Amino acid sequence: MISERELQDARRYTAERLAEIGVVLTVTEHDAIEVADFGLSRLEESGLQLLVYVNTDRYCAKELVLRPGQTCPEHRHPPFDGTPGKEETFRCRAGRVYLYVEGEPTPEPACEPPAGAYTVRHEIELRPGLQHTIPPDTLHWFQAGPEGAVVTEFSSVSRDELDVFTDERVARTTVVG
């Protein structure tokens, strides 16, 4: 659960980080900033703030904003409606984000995941201007560096409610005001 105060704080933080990189939002968009605690009630540790620019039946674009050290828990985007599942490209805009995907575990990774079920450990470090594409239905999680991060996500259709999390306690509960 996210309290009303946490929600407003998270939205303010998100809008400020986006403004810093010159992203202009309408009032409607500001009020549509989504705040997800994944049902864990530890928002600053495991959570994500996001703004959906567009999500048609063919493509989607979002800004993802993370607080310093904040983690989006491990999950995959399964096939649906005859598609292979969501394919997504993360492009770092500000700060730093460490993306963990399937593959050879990275020795001495930059991040430790919070308590919970995390199984993939192949690290990809994204600084501003760097991007990485995650194939559909493959496990991934990510954590912001000490300055937090802003990440633009380009993707096929997004259906967050279908995401499958490795940790069974996790639910993709998003608070939209």
Next chain:
Amino acid sequence: MISERELQDARRYTAERLAEIGVVLTVTEHDAIEVADFGLSRLEESGLQLLVYVNTDRYCAKELVLRPGQTCPEHRHPPFDGTPGKEETFRCRAGRVYLYVEGEPTPEPACEPPAGAYTVRHEIELRPGLQHTIPPDTLHWFQAGPEGAVVTEFSSVSRDELDVFTDERVARTTVVG
């Protein structure tokens, strides 16, 4: 035709406008900035600069940069490979862009197109933070305001070489270094 000097000038202009709004490019990306004069050899009047972030077989994202008053000629994105054609969302990031689409002609539009074949006159003015989605296979053209414009384009798969221009003289000739 675009001269080597025009190409380098256009790339420099594009990189500067993107840098102003905080977009960080890799060296590889800088050298991959595309400059299109649409075969008209009047680049500052009819032309477009663009950077493709990603173009998978499912979605695409680009930055479009226009000089003051620069126009992208009228065209549509026809069906291909069993798809209805490219659907695209324009989000203005900086400056101002006037988008002309099918529909009731706007009285006293902000722009006059350059000489050539232009048939749609329904105006949509996009300032930073505003966006508009163009359905597949529908005619559209756009012109930057007096400060130029930076527009992020989110879309389904992009196949520029399939674009159909209203003006038969126009060819989607893109110069990539």
